[in-house]
Amino acid sequence: MVKITYIEASGAEHVIDVMPGLSIMEGAVKNNVPGILADCGGACACGTCRVFVDEAWRERTGKPSDMEEAMLELHDDPSPGQRLSCQIRAVENLNGLVVRMPKSQF
Amino acid sequence: MQSVTDLTLPYMPFDEPDFAVDPMPYLEAARRQHPWLAKCAVGYFVHEYHAIRDLYLMDDKFRNSADAITAHMGAKGTPWGRFMEEMMIAKSGPEHARLRGSVAAAFTPRSINRLRSLMREVVSNLLDEWVPRGAFDFAAFASNFPITVMFGFMGASTDALQSIRKSLETQGLSYSMDPSLLPALEEAYQVLWDFVDKLVIERQKRGGRNEGELLDEMIAANAAGRLSDVEMRELLIFLFAAAYDTSKNMTTLIMHMMLKHPEMWTRCGEDRAFCSKVVEEILRHTSTSNVPRTVSSEVIYRDVLFPKDVMLILPLSISGRDPNAFPDAMKFQPERVHVNHHIAFGRGMHMCLGQHLARAQIEEGIHLMAQRIVKPKLAGKVTWRRFPGTWGVSSLPITFEPGARLSRDGDGGAAA
Numbered sequence: 001m002v003k004i005t006y007i008e009a010s011g012a013e014h015v016i017d018v019m020p021g022l023s024i025m026e027g028a029v030k031n032n033v034p035g036i037l038a039d040c041g042g043a044c045a046c047g048t049c050r051v052f053v054d055e056a057w058r059e060r061t062g063k064p065s066d067m068e069e070a071m072l073e074l075h076d077d078p079s080p081g082q083r084l085s086c087q088i089r090a091v092e093n094l095n096g097l098v099v100r101m102p103k104s105q106f
Numbered sequence: 107m108q109s110v111t112d113l114t115l116p117y118m119p120f121d122e123p124d125f126a127v128d129p130m131p132y133l134e135a136a137r138r139q140h141p142w143l144a145k146c147a148v149g150y151f152v153h154e155y156h157a158i159r160d161l162y163l164m165d166d167k168f169r170n171s172a173d174a175i176t177a178h179m180g181a182k183g184t185p186w187g188r189f190m191e192e193m194m195i196a197k198s199g200p201e202h203a204r205l206r207g208s209v210a211a212a213f214t215p216r217s218i219n220r221l222r223s224l225m226r227e228v229v230s231n232l233l234d235e236w237v238p239r240g241a242f243d244f245a246a247f248a249s250n251f252p253i254t255v256m257f258g259f260m261g262a263s264t265d266a267l268q269s270i271r272k273s274l275e276t277q278g279l280s281y282s283m284d285p286s287l288l289p290a291l292e293e294a295y296q297v298l299w300d301f302v303d304k305l306v307i308e309r310q311k312r313g314g315r316n317e318g319e320l321l322d323e324m325i326a327a328n329a330a331g332r333l334s335d336v337e338m339r340e341l342l343i344f345l346f347a348a349a350y351d352t353s354k355n356m357t358t359l360i361m362h363m364m365l366k367h368p369e370m371w372t373r374c375g376e377d378r379a380f381c382s383k384v385v386e387e388i389l390r391h392t393s394t395s396n397v398p399r400t401v402s403s404e405v406i407y408r409d410v411l412f413p414k415d416v417m418l419i420l421p422l423s424i425s426g427r428d429p430n431a432f433p434d435a436m437k438f439q440p441e442r443v444h445v446n447h448h449i450a451f452g453r454g455m456h457m458c459l460g461q462h463l464a465r466a467q468i469e470e471g472i473h474l475m476a477q478r479i480v481k482p483k484l485a486g487k488v489t490w491r492r493f494p495g496t497w498g499v500s501s502l503p504i505t506f507e508p509g510a511r512l513s514r515d516g517d518g519g520a521a522a
Contacts, residue, residue, distance in 0.1 A: 037447070039163075039449070039451075039453045039454075039457060040453070040454065040455070040457040041163055041165060041453065041454045041455055041457075043203075043206075043455055043457070044210075045210065045457055045459070046451075046457055046461075047215070066211075067210070067211060067214065069216070070211065070214035070215065070216035070217065071214050071215060071216075073214070073215040073216040073219065074215040074462065105447075106386075106444070106447060
């Protein structure tokens, strides 16, 4: 299992063991972590599973694809580390990953 | 656990003309008898926000109801019937992902933002033409707007628009489940096929590729083997029909609401950011889409078993009227603080491909319309489209004070 820490905008933390291969979004939704809506179910089409990857993990999570970047333009938010959590897979080297959720997905 | 067939449920007559005019008495009566479910002419009707929201995301349990609709319509094996069963929203899994993936990049917020100047130009030109009349059917006016933007997005001339308008209108009735419409739907499909076929052939002859023009992107996908000739044409018919009907209905629904809130309409002309709030609130309060779903493998939801092949109407268009999800649900409040968010664009793999286009063009559109269509007043009878197809206002006669164009792209300033 891959341990992921999801931190809500309020500061509430949820430490979840996510099955390897699932996306970070699926790890949240399957465990009822609030703050990630994922309306499109993971198709990189809605922009409602946005998270901010903690600085220490950005190199390992990699950069967003062109499609993901084009979707992120939905949110006029220059904050660093912004990603769609449906586009990050829970893999072994992300064990301990910390992501923060925005106050709103809209 | 109980089978849905054993439940005592209210009946939801969504196919009654009165329902399309005002579903609320029917919704309220149904809620008193069961918190989330009713029977209806084609199966079951889910009327609670959270249930619709949950069920819409179960892509592994439901399929698009195209096969049931074509059976209901007596269209098995006809050209229109085949189109309905083969088009993108009727597919699932890798087939659906391939079709959607062939055009998805063109519909991202980044791509759509590049079209904003086109949207402003289209609506300003339409306003130049229509506003001096001082009175018109707003639904007829609005019917020119999103489809002209789509022609521009395709890089296509609007010369053919008038010849396909009636067919686009008819195609919008595809989900109305009225078998008497079948001859008209077949005829409309043929007109639209001929139109897109000619469009593709002419563009292929011209050659070259304009980056960002949707038709060129689709032709490139076809050349690369990602889209077959038929799929490309059917996808084009789908995109033109969707572009014609949905945003035009949403824009008309906004005007219908603004006639009751003139101060909001004035503010729309002055405050571009407020237009976004108005759009989100109308999407919550009253929207257009109601795509049915059919159970593909037995589903148990809230301890109710739905057998295979049962059809469910999931009325996205009125899902935001649930008072348990939205306090004062029938009150139109653009400044509303959302605990829940509307689901007008659906959820799951079939979530509306054009949602970012729809939002952008309606926002740009109403900002400029509110500057030029000043103090609008209702000037005749409001009529409504059928439910559950692409629902909305079909006729909205208004009078107003003509406002002058403020700048080339219409940005800024108040109505004159």
